[in-house]
Amino acid sequence: MSKQTIPTPKAIRGTQDIFGLEAEAFGHVVETFERVRKLYRFRRVEMPVFEKTTVFSRSLGETTDVVSKEMYSFEDRGGESLTLRPEFTAGLARAYLTNGWQQHAPLKIATHGALFRYERPQKGRYRQFHQIDAEVIGAAEPQADVELLVMADQLLRELGIADGVTLNLNTLGDAPSREAWREALIRYFRRYEADLSDESKERLEKNPLRILDSKDPRDKALTQTAPQIDEYLTDEAQDFFGKVTAGLDAAGVAWVRAPALVRGLDYYRHTAFEFITDRLGAQGTVLGGGRYDGLLEALGGPATPAVGWAAGIERLAMLVADARTITEPAADVAIVPMGAAAEAACLGLAATLRRGGLTVDMGYRGNMKKRMSRANESGARFALIVGDEELAAGEATVKNLATGTQERMALHAIPAHIAA
């Protein structure tokens, strides 16, 4: 562009500047979420983007990858370790405990905003990314799981991206079920340890459930015949899962059982789910969540059942943009003043029309040809041309940009003409 001696700073890796149509798609996702969440009476929450590091390290577990290498942590001037939130749930749980929101239990809340993880960027995966999030805290009932899932389903439908998206559903059972299953898996995989991929050999020690969703063909051969959670579900856990699936069926939400869908951390119980699309490659999960009875205790609170989900706005926006359901809003009218006197008068005209709810474009500069050209690009149905002649008569020339026909008209008659 120019010979600069001052180098322009570049954007941070993994961040994005979202503009125009993409930003419209992004906003559409958030607006749709806001609308749907109100239908289900989820209350809005605004949260800080940073917390004490312990909020995340305790709730997520010190040894998880997220905590050990993916958090943006720093010390403030008082020497306290703070962290940009890598997820919503831990902060919401903290707020629930520190603000006494127990009084509202069961509390249905929703929020959205930026999250930060120090990861290698990929399609639909960024270091600063954005999610919408819904949680029910203080409800042990399967109805909470159902309500969240039905809401998620409705959201995807209203976004027009439900085609090609499948709800994958699993249960991890209650604590005894989960523990029995976990031990059975360890016994099973230890027998075939030599045949496992290197990653899964390590998972066997750290996070055995994760072997089940390994992509390595060597592992896949073994996971086929691995013990299933169903064999280890207690009656209570079975009953819980049955109520969730029955609720989904009653609400007309399609789902498939995904026995390999797991959550690594111990406090995950019962329901685990992901809405997965076939259109985003390796980043196919479009919305995911589950029940996390036990998290609140990890933060020093009383035993509190909770369930929730989150969805990446960028990924949803990509699907929305692919579906071509989004356009940048067109103007209703474009005003084309000619001359200084007309320009001043047109500021008044523009304000009047906008106060009346019309979308109005009026350029800052340019000759008439240029302004007409801009009027055309704005998508306006009408151009209002005001020169000295019109001004003197209290009129404007109203040009229909689609047909090219135009007529002189009194200013006060314009709103009705446009509305017609």
Next chain:
RNA sequence: GCGAUCGUAGCUCAGUUGGUUAGAGCGCCGGUUUGUGGUACCGGAGGUCGGGGGUUCGAACCCCCUCGAUCGCCCCA
């Protein structure tokens, strides 16, 4: 953190085995038209070839480093 592919104009890309002043389309600006857009024609601006180093008489092209992007792995709480 690991692997692969790729960085040329605002955008999408071309650029021969290394060989003069690096091209096209779209977009942008101006003109044909100083009160009329969308079409057409004419003209113009715009490039440290991502950055640095090296090889060579000569590098957009070859080599090394680096930054970034894309795709995948790990991970996805």
